[in-house]
Amino acid sequence: MGREPDGSGRIEVSGLTKRFGTVEAVRGLSFAVEPGAVTGFLGPNGSGKTTTLRAILGLVAPTAGSALVEGAPYAELTGPARVVGAVLEAQGAHPARTARRHLQVCASAVGAPEQRVDEVLALVGLIDAADRAAGGYSLGMAQRLALATALLGDPRILVLDEPGNGLDPQGIAWLREFLRGFAHSGRSVLVSSHQLAEIAQTADRLVVISGGTCVYQGPADGLHGRPAVRVRCSDPVRLAEALAARGVLEIDHVADGGLAVAADAVLVGDTALAAGVALYGLVEERADLEAMFLRLTGGGVA
Amino acid sequence: MTTDLLPTAGVLRAEALKALSVRTWWALAIPVGLLAVMVNLFGGLFSSAVAGVGDGLPGILLASLAYALSLTTVFAALHGVVLATAEFRHRTATTTYLLAGRVPTLLAKAAVAAGVGAAYALLAIVLGLLAGLLGQGAAPLPSVGGIVMLSVVGIVVAALWAVLGVALGTVLVNQAGAVVVLLVYVFAAENLVSLILRSGTEEGSAPSAIARLTSFLPANAGDIALYDLPARELGGRFASSIVEGLAGVAGPPPAWGALLVLLVWTGAGLAVAWVVGGRRDVT
Numbered sequence: 114m115g116r117e118p119d120g121s122g123r124i125e126v127s128g129l130t131k132r133f134g135t136v137e138a139v140r141g142l143s144f145a146v147e148p149g150a151v152t153g154f155l156g157p158n159g160s161g162k163t164t165t166l167r168a169i170l171g172l173v174a175p176t177a178g179s180a181l182v183e184g185a186p187y188a189e190l191t192g193p194a195r196v197v198g199a200v201l202e203a204q205g206a207h208p209a210r211t212a213r214r215h216l217q218v219c220a221s222a223v224g225a226p227e228q229r230v231d232e233v234l235a236l237v238g239l240i241d242a243a244d245r246a247a248g249g250y251s252l253g254m255a256q257r258l259a260l261a262t263a264l265l266g267d268p269r270i271l272v273l274d275e276p277g278n279g280l281d282p283q284g285i286a287w288l289r290e291f292l293r294g295f296a297h298s299g300r301s302v303l304v305s306s307h308q309l310a311e312i313a314q315t316a317d318r319l320v321v322i323s324g325g326t327c328v329y330q331g332p333a334d335g336l337h338g339r340p341a342v343r344v345r346c347s348d349p350v351r352l353a354e355a356l357a358a359r360g361v362l363e364i365d366h367v368a369d370g371g372l373a374v375a376a377d378a379v380l381v382g383d384t385a386l387a388a389g390v391a392l393y394g395l396v397e398e399r400a401d402l403e404a405m406f407l408r409l410t411g412g413g414v415a
Numbered sequence: 416m417t418t419d420l421l422p423t424a425g426v427l428r429a430e431a432l433k434a435l436s437v438r439t440w441w442a443l444a445i446p447v448g449l450l451a452v453m454v455n456l457f458g459g460l461f462s463s464a465v466a467g468v469g470d471g472l473p474g475i476l477l478a479s480l481a482y483a484l485s486l487t488t489v490f491a492a493l494h495g496v497v498l499a500t501a502e503f504r505h506r507t508a509t510t511t512y513l514l515a516g517r518v519p520t521l522l523a524k525a526a527v528a529a530g531v532g533a534a535y536a537l538l539a540i541v542l543g544l545l546a547g548l549l550g551q552g553a554a555p556l557p558s559v560g561g562i563v564m565l566s567v568v569g570i571v572v573a574a575l576w577a578v579l580g581v582a583l584g585t586v587l588v589n590q591a592g593a594v595v596v597l598l599v600y601v602f603a604a605e606n607l608v609s610l611i612l613r614s615g616t617e618e619g620s621a622p623s624a625i626a627r628l629t630s631f632l633p634a635n636a637g638d639i640a641l642y643d644l645p646a647r648e649l650g651g652r653f654a655s656s657i658v659e660g661l662a663g664v665a666g667p668p669p670a671w672g673a674l675l676v677l678l679v680w681t682g683a684g685l686a687v688a689w690v691v692g693g694r695r696d697v698t
Contacts, residue, residue, distance in 0.1 A: 205510035
């Protein structure tokens with residue numbers, strides 16, 4: 114026991130399986146979290162997100178597979194609070210304790226200096242409420258306190274489970290900016306959500322899970338599908354031939370006599386000009402993110 | 416065991432701050448103080464329990480102090496239970512485990528609870544002595560050495576019971592459940608088991624091997640350790656039977672042996688808490 118973190122800021126989940134009794138919450142899940150980016154962990158309710166995050170943090174023992182933080186299981190890391198900060202629920206403070214007292218206790222536990230308490234209180238905007246009992250906090254304030262607690266050790270990785278819950282729109286916007294700033298300073302963020310719209314604006318990379326398994330992993334842009342352009346023009350056949358000559362082969366004739374082309378609008382426009390085809394309409398379409406998410410997670414018709 | 420499993424000074428300090436920043440510790444100190452005062456103020460009540468043995472001997476005050484300490488250990492254990500289970504009741508265990516680790520948290524809580532338990536014992540002795548001097552003014556005073564010896568034993572027993580409380584709370588997690596289990600065990604279950612174990616032995620005859628097991632139950636062991644010294648002051652060569660009567664055991668070992676028994680129980684409790692608490696899924 115007692116393994117030095119490798120300082121990489123990476124999380125690596127491989128073949129993670131967790132059964133609770135007969136329920137298989139996570140099934141052979143593999144993905145990685147890299148520094149310098151916000152990784153969105155997306156999935157419907159009950160898809161195994163929380164179980165996965167708790168396995169990463171050593172709170173839940175994997176049935177099979179592994180979840181490594183900077184090369185070691187969380188429970189074996191020396192000085193884990195300097196490696197990972199976690200916001201798992203609007204939790205963590207005894208209701209009778211003030212936020213400042215709670216943070217002082219936690220700072221002592223992780224060996225952070227006393228002045229770090231005021232720093233994190235300022236970071237999350239809780240200075241004014243610091244001397245109130247945490248039991249009287251709103252959900253949004255409790256979330257901020259949980260984030261402040263996670264930041265005490267000045268960690269290289271932040272793990273957040275549904276942090277948007279209970280936050281008002283300003284709070285969500287603030288959190289988004291905070292997480293992007295944190296990630297773009299070269300650190301790692303893994304943030305789960307079941308709300309696609311929220312995560313789409315924050316995440317650089319996405320891991321989408323459904324029923325305990327990974328259904329998509331890659332850049333957030335990748336989930337949008339390839340671009341498609343609808344074209345109305347003077348001579349669809351000639352344009353199609355010209356596009357094919359440039360290597361664009363996915364071309365469909367659509368009902369109104371136009372074309373649907375799986376290519377960039379600029380390429381289509383240039384090709385039409387070169388081929389002497391007049392363009393009457395050029396509309397860029399992207400596959401709807403919501404529809405893509407529902408299709409991936411089996412939650413609706415594509 | 417590597418050093419990573421031992422709580423750092425910071426973790427110890429954090430657990431101490433947690434324990435002292437909520438009301439539990441002094442709320443439980445109140446009954447400890449009250450009981451110590453009442454038991455020793457009315458030492459006569461106690462001497463009647465000893466059925467006339469050694470009336471007017473210096474052992475009476477020691478005996479009532481020992482009885483107050485025996486009650487104090489229950490509150491020390493209660494505090495330990497509340498300390499350990501509060502993390503789950505208020506859903507703070509996740510944060511605590513993430514920040515400090517499970518085993519260091521368990522050991523730090525055990526250390527803090529032991530300290531509070533020891534403080535309870537000290538409180539019981541100071542208040543008990545004062546009340547005893549007031550209420551049993553006519554009785555001869557016990558020797559300073561006797562008081563110091565009893566205090567040391569009382570502090571150790573209360574500290575060990577506090578650690579047992581932390582272990583019980585860590586294993587059971589549910590606060591109300593753990594409190595009930597503790598009280599039912601100490602006040603009913605162990606007495607019942609002792610009764611059954613002794614039932615095979617005739618009055619006055621040498622206790623059977625099974626009856627002797629009564630001395631190896633944790634609450635009995637603590638009581639034996641506490642009553643050993645006053646019994647010797649009170650009863651001389653009847654000391655053993657006085658301890659038997661007070662602790663409800665047969666063939667008691669000497670005080671150090673009883674302390675050893677309680678120490679083993681405490682170690683076993685911590686080990687179970689270590690294994691069970693270390694593997695539990697915190698969801």
